[in-house]
Amino acid sequence: MSIVPSTLRVGSVVRLAPLDDLPRHLFKVHSIHDGFVTGVALTGPLRDTYGEPETDLIEEVVTP
Helix, strand or coil: CCCCCCCCCCEEEEEEEEEEEEEEEEEEEEEEECEEEEEECCCCCCCCCCCCCCCCHHHEEECC
């Protein structure tokens, strides 16, 4: 089970760790689930794309 930062909320902007060919990027959280979040990438090659990254990829909550 993933540990979700206590400051993580719906609407938070988080920094996601690099994964495969994707660099670090900012992501806006739309919903929080057990082990993953949903939302939209704000930066990087997937900008404006919906995603469901695992919470393990959250490096930092930029704006709670």
